[in-house]
Amino acid sequence: MKKIVRLISAVICFFQLNVQAEEPKEYTFAINSAVTPLLHAAFINETIKTVERSVAPAKLKVLYVELPELERLIENHQTDFFISTAATIRRYQDLGARDVLTASSPFSKNPNRSEGSLFIVKEGRSDINSISDLKDKRAAAGRPTAFGMYLAAMGEIAADGYDPKTFFKSTQFYGLNRDQIIKDVLDGKADVGILRACYLEDAVNRKVVTTDQLKFINLKNDPEHICLHSTRLYPNWSFGSNPSVPPAVLSAVAAGLIAQKPVGIGLYWSVASDFTAIDNLLKSLQLGSYQRFSKEWFWQRIIEYRFWVLGTLAAFALLLIHSFIVSRTVNIRTQELKESLKRESQSFHEAQEAHRRLMKMQRAAVVGQISSLIAHELNQPLAGIKLYARTLQRAKDSGTLTEDKLGTALAEIRTDADLAAAIVERVRSYAKGARSERVSSEVSELVNKAVREFKRQSGERVEVKLTQAQPVHVIVNPLEFELVIINLLRNAAQALQELGVSNPKVDLTIRRSDNSAMITIEDNGHIEKETIAKLSEPTNSTKADGLGLGLQIVRSIIENHGGKISFSQATSGGLRVEIRLPVQEETK
Structure with a gap:
C-alpha cells in the first residue's frame, strides 16, 4: 500500500516540478514553537524535509514562531503551510485556512481524540475536588488562545454551565514557560494550573515534579489515551495550508507526508475525520469565525478604526445639522399646507x-x-x-x-x-x-330544491324543465339562493297566468362559463322591451300590488354574493333572466 502511495506522490511531484520549472517560488512554512515535546523534534525535522522535497525546486522558508505571531501570519495569509493545534486552524477556516493532515502518536490510538487539558492543584487542597470548586480561584495557564494550555479547559468549564470569562478570580499566562505553571501551583501563587494533556508526563520525566506533589481535578477515563486529562479530547496537532498554495503543490505535499514513515516515538501523519468537538467548543467560547461576528469583535474593530469612525460620525453630525436647517425651513414654508x-x-x-x-x-x-x-x-x-x-x-x-x-x-x-x-x-x-352564512353548494341541488318548494307552495300547473351541462359549485347562502329562484319562478308563473298562456312552461338552464356559474330562467310568454328596461330599474314594479319589488331584493342578494343579474327577451318572446355567480375555486 505504501509503495502505491509513494508512486502517486512521485507522479504528483513530477507534474509539480514541471509547473514550478516555469515559475519558481518560495513557500513559507510556519511552525508553532510550542509544538514540542508533544510532537518530537525528529518528527518535525522529517516533516520539513518532506515538504521541501514536495515543493522543489521552489524554496521552502521555515519559521518557528510563537502562537500570537503564527495567528497573525495565518490571518494575513503570510504563510503557506503551518503546524499548529487543530483548534488554531479551525479558528481561521472562514478566512481560508484548511486542516490537511493530523498527527498520530502512540499516546492516543485515535487522531480525532488526542488533545485536551489537565487541571492540577497542590496535593493537600481538600477544598478543591471538582470544577465547581475552582470558581473564583487563581489560575495559571499558557496563553489565552493556546488550546491545550487554556481553551480546552475553558470549554469544559462552559460545558458545566459557567461563564469562562468570569469563572476564575484571576489568570496568569506564562506562554512557553510552562514549567512556571507547575511551580506557581506548588508555591501557592496559583490555586489551579492548566496543562496540555501529556505535558505532565513530560515534566515528570524531566524530574520537574512528581505526581504525588499534585492533585488532579475532573480526571477522565479514556482507554484510547494514555495521558492524564480533565477535559474532552479533540483532534491532535495538524498540518494546515492557506489558499495561496496551488492545488497541485498541496496534493504533492499531502501525498508526501502521508507516505512519510513513523519517526521517533512512532509519530506519523494521518487524516482526522471529525472536528465537530472543536467547532462546538469554538462556538461556545465565541472564538474564530464566531468571535469575528460578536459584540466583542465589533467593539475591537471600532477601537482599531477609531479615526475613520470619528470622521464618519463628524460627517454624519454635519449632515444632521444640515438636515435640521432644511427641515426647519420646509416646516415654515409648509405650515399652510x-x-x-x-x-x-x-x-x-x-x-x-x-x-x-x-x-x-x-x-x-x-x-x-x-x-x-x-x-x-x-x-x-x-x-x-x-x-x-x-x-x-x-x-x-x-x-x-x-x-x-x-x-x-x-x-x-x-x-x-x-x-x-x-x-x-x-x-x-x-x-x-x-353577514349571511355561506357554504359550498352544488347549483343543481339548490335549484331542484327551490323548484320542488315552488311547486309545493303554488300548486300552479307550470311545467319547469331543468337542464344542466355539468356540476357547478358556488359559495352561497342556500336559503337566500332558494328564495331567489322561487321568487323568479313565481314571477314567471304569475306573468304566464296573466297572459293566459295555454301551455305555460319555464326552462331552467345551468352551465359554466369561464369562472362563472350561469343560471338562466326563460318563460314562453311575451314581454315588451320597454317592460324589460323597467325591470332593470330598482324602484319600479310591473305589478299594481307592488310584488315586483321582489326583483330588487333578488338583485341585492345576487350582488351581495358577488354576482350579477340581467333581464332580456328570450328567442320565444318571453322574459329571459340570467344570473351570474362566481364558481368555487378548486382546491389542489
Whole structure:
C-alpha cells in the first residue's frame, strides 16, 4: 500500500516540478514553537524535509514562531503551510485556512481524540475536588488562545454551565514557560494550573515534579489515551495550508507526508475525520469565525478604526445639522399646507359620518324591501298551514281523521312552519347587519330544491324543465339562493297566468362559463322591451300590488354574493333572466 502511495506522490511531484520549472517560488512554512515535546523534534525535522522535497525546486522558508505571531501570519495569509493545534486552524477556516493532515502518536490510538487539558492543584487542597470548586480561584495557564494550555479547559468549564470569562478570580499566562505553571501551583501563587494533556508526563520525566506533589481535578477515563486529562479530547496537532498554495503543490505535499514513515516515538501523519468537538467548543467560547461576528469583535474593530469612525460620525453630525436647517425651513414654508391637510381631515371624518348614516338608512331600506318580500313569501306557507289545519278540523268533525292523515298533515304543517321561521330569521339577520352564512353548494341541488318548494307552495300547473351541462359549485347562502329562484319562478308563473298562456312552461338552464356559474330562467310568454328596461330599474314594479319589488331584493342578494343579474327577451318572446355567480375555486 505504501509503495502505491509513494508512486502517486512521485507522479504528483513530477507534474509539480514541471509547473514550478516555469515559475519558481518560495513557500513559507510556519511552525508553532510550542509544538514540542508533544510532537518530537525528529518528527518535525522529517516533516520539513518532506515538504521541501514536495515543493522543489521552489524554496521552502521555515519559521518557528510563537502562537500570537503564527495567528497573525495565518490571518494575513503570510504563510503557506503551518503546524499548529487543530483548534488554531479551525479558528481561521472562514478566512481560508484548511486542516490537511493530523498527527498520530502512540499516546492516543485515535487522531480525532488526542488533545485536551489537565487541571492540577497542590496535593493537600481538600477544598478543591471538582470544577465547581475552582470558581473564583487563581489560575495559571499558557496563553489565552493556546488550546491545550487554556481553551480546552475553558470549554469544559462552559460545558458545566459557567461563564469562562468570569469563572476564575484571576489568570496568569506564562506562554512557553510552562514549567512556571507547575511551580506557581506548588508555591501557592496559583490555586489551579492548566496543562496540555501529556505535558505532565513530560515534566515528570524531566524530574520537574512528581505526581504525588499534585492533585488532579475532573480526571477522565479514556482507554484510547494514555495521558492524564480533565477535559474532552479533540483532534491532535495538524498540518494546515492557506489558499495561496496551488492545488497541485498541496496534493504533492499531502501525498508526501502521508507516505512519510513513523519517526521517533512512532509519530506519523494521518487524516482526522471529525472536528465537530472543536467547532462546538469554538462556538461556545465565541472564538474564530464566531468571535469575528460578536459584540466583542465589533467593539475591537471600532477601537482599531477609531479615526475613520470619528470622521464618519463628524460627517454624519454635519449632515444632521444640515438636515435640521432644511427641515426647519420646509416646516415654515409648509405650515399652510398642514392647515389645509387638517381641514381636509375634518372633511374626511364628516364624509365618513355621512357614509355611516347613509349605510344605516340603506340597511333600513333593504329591511323594508325584504319586509315587502316577506309579506309575499310568508303568504304561501301560512296559507298551507291554514289549509291543513282546516282539513284536520273537517276530518275530525266528520270522524274520518286517521293516524296517517294526521301524520301527513302535521308533517306538511311543520315544513311550512320551518320555512316561515327561516324566512323571518333571515330578515332579523339583515336587520342586525349580520353577514349571511355561506357554504359550498352544488347549483343543481339548490335549484331542484327551490323548484320542488315552488311547486309545493303554488300548486300552479307550470311545467319547469331543468337542464344542466355539468356540476357547478358556488359559495352561497342556500336559503337566500332558494328564495331567489322561487321568487323568479313565481314571477314567471304569475306573468304566464296573466297572459293566459295555454301551455305555460319555464326552462331552467345551468352551465359554466369561464369562472362563472350561469343560471338562466326563460318563460314562453311575451314581454315588451320597454317592460324589460323597467325591470332593470330598482324602484319600479310591473305589478299594481307592488310584488315586483321582489326583483330588487333578488338583485341585492345576487350582488351581495358577488354576482350579477340581467333581464332580456328570450328567442320565444318571453322574459329571459340570467344570473351570474362566481364558481368555487378548486382546491389542489
